[in-house]
Structure formats: C-alpha cells, structure tokens
Amino acid sequence: MTLLAAPVTPAASLESFPATRSQQMSEARDKGARLLGRILDRRGRLAAISFLLDRDRGLGLGGVERKADLALALGEADGQLRLLESRAWQAITRTMRPGGGEEDPRDLLADLERRLKVARQAEDAVVARFTGLAVGNLGDIERTIAATGLDADALLEEAAKADGRGGPLTRVGRADGGIVEALGAINRKLARWHDLEEIHRVLPLGSPVDYLRITSNYGWRRDPKHHSRALHAGIDLAAPSGTPVEATAPGKVVFAGWNGPYGRMVEIEHGLGIRTRYGHLSRIEVRVGQTVKDGARVGRVGASGRATGPHLHYEVLVDEKARDPISFIRAGDAQ
Numbered sequence: 001m002t003l004l005a006a007p008v009t010p011a012a013s014l015e016s017f018p019a020t021r022s023q024q025m026s027e028a029r030d031k032g033a034r035l036l037g038r039i040l041d042r043r044g045r046l047a048a049i050s051f052l053l054d055r056d057r058g059l060g061l062g063g064v065e066r067k068a069d070l071a072l073a074l075g076e077a078d079g080q081l082r083l084l085e086s087r088a089w090q091a092i093t094r095t096m097r098p099g100g101g102e103e104d105p106r107d108l109l110a111d112l113e114r115r116l117k118v119a120r121q122a123e124d125a126v127v128a129r130f131t132g133l134a135v136g137n138l139g140d141i142e143r144t145i146a147a148t149g150l151d152a153d154a155l156l157e158e159a160a161k162a163d164g165r166g167g168p169l170t171r172v173g174r175a176d177g178g179i180v181e182a183l184g185a186i187n188r189k190l191a192r193w194h195d196l197e198e199i200h201r202v203l204p205l206g207s208p209v210d211y212l213r214i215t216s217n218y219g220w221r222r223d224p225k226h227h228s229r230a231l232h233a234g235i236d237l238a239a240p241s242g243t244p245v246e247a248t249a250p251g252k253v254v255f256a257g258w259n260g261p262y263g264r265m266v267e268i269e270h271g272l273g274i275r276t277r278y279g280h281l282s283r284i285e286v287r288v289g290q291t292v293k294d295g296a297r298v299g300r301v302g303a304s305g306r307a308t309g310p311h312l313h314y315e316v317l318v319d320e321k322a323r324d325p326i327s328f329i330r331a332g333d334a335q
C-alpha cells in the first residue's frame, strides 16, 4: 500500500520548461507594458505642465526666473523618463527573443522599476512646485475677492452664465483638450484661477480720486432734521472742486447726466452685476455707451445736487444693492 503520492518526475518538469519559459516571457512583456504605460503617463503629465508654462501669459506664474528654473527641472525630469522609456522598450523587445546570452528581460524590468521609483521624486518635486505657483496665485486672488465681501463661486457662476458656457471649469478643459486633462486637479485649480483673474479684472478695487480722505462713511446714519435713519449708500471723499475723478475698474458708461440729489452723476457697469456711481460732479467727461478703461477720467469733483460743499459721493453696487466701497478699496490695497 502506498500512501505517498508519486513524485513529479524530472522528465515531466523538463517537458513543461518551454511552455513555462514562454509564459514567463509573456508575463514579463505584460509587466513591461504596464511600466511603459506608467512612464508615458508621467511624461504626459510633464508635457501638460510644460504646455501650460509655455502658454502662460496673463497668468503670471511667478516671474520669468522661476519659470525658467521650473522649465529646467521639467526638462531634466522628462530626460530621465525618456531614458526609462527606451529601457522599457528594450526589455519588451527582449521578451520576444529571449536567450542568446543577453541579459534576462526580467532583470531589466526589475531594474527599471527601481529607477522609476527614484525618478518619481524628481517629477513629484516639479509637479509640487508648479502646483505651488498656481495655487499661491489662486490663493492671493481668492483672498482679494473675499476681502471685498463678494462670493467667488457665485461670481464664477454668473460669469459662466454671461458667457453662455456650461461652467467656468469646462471652458479651459474644452479648449485645451486631452493634454491638460491629464493634469487633473492642477488643471481645475488653474481653470479656477484663470476665471477668477477675469473677474478680478472688473472688480472696482481702485480709488476714484488720488488722495483718499473720507468725510462720510457708508452705512446707516441719523438724520437729525427728520428724526429718522437713512442709508448712506456710498462714501464721501473730500477733494477740491475740479479734482479728476477716475473709473475704478474698466466698464461701460450706463448713465451720465443729472440725477436729483446726486447732481451730475456718472454710472459705470463693470459686468457681473457690478456698477459704480460718481456723484456731485462739477463736470461730466464721458458719454452713455462709452467704454472706459480702469483709471479713465469720468469727470471732475464738484458740489452739484444735494451737497454742502465740493466732494465726491462714490458708490459700489452689486446686483443693484449698495456695498461698502471701502472694503473694495481696502481689498485692492492689500493685494
């Protein structure tokens, strides 16, 4: 009686050797293809960063020097990957004609895997630096917008609606195609940054007169004559009669003329529901329908309408509601 199973005969394992060998090579080929895929993915990611870096004009990715520095690091990281890519191809080719005293493709692949891990650190550093530049700038803009009291997300939605596009994030993605999509999270941040930049451009962050001296703040104040409270919808800025009054953001003149207690008034629409008003002017120097640049002269300080002396009454309106202009001017100063 025999309780032991028959041992595998050496002949049987010898016979199976060619099949096993080709299976090993096929597995090595799969591994080679996987590694190659990873290398190409990473090269795609670096190419996308390089593309965005080249395209960057208005984005201002932290100055020419930092850009050149980053471009150099990008080139080095990609150079490493190019080398690994050719090694991957070499290993894959060897799996198809093994033997002949050449190095085992599996050893080549194991070596490649190790090198890929090392190369990863250089790439991660490049991606982190690029993201850092983008996110740093995005943070600055987000802070400026938050300081005005406006909601960045609501503005982005409004901007998207005004442009008749699906959303602020889809536009950049669509225009740039697959290469940028490879950047995933970085690209979403860049798209947001890009769109916030456009919003930032139309925010009235400047001062309408050269020397800012506030004689009356925005807010509710007592009206002693009528024993009531009234909203002062803007700020009063003291300035001698004839002082130039400048548009605080680019836009289109929607009113230029006499407006009751405001006297001679100019109203500018900046887009996204944001308007500014300049009252008590002694002279108006723009016409309705005219497009004005940031800082363009719209008129001169005066005392027209209900004013006891020469000063500028300045308002910032968002969706027809008056906001405190000082928070806008301060947000502009702080940036």
Ligand SMILES: [Zn+2]
Pocket (backbone or CB within 6 Å): 216, 232, 234, 235, 236, 312, 313, 314
């Ligand atoms: Zn006033």
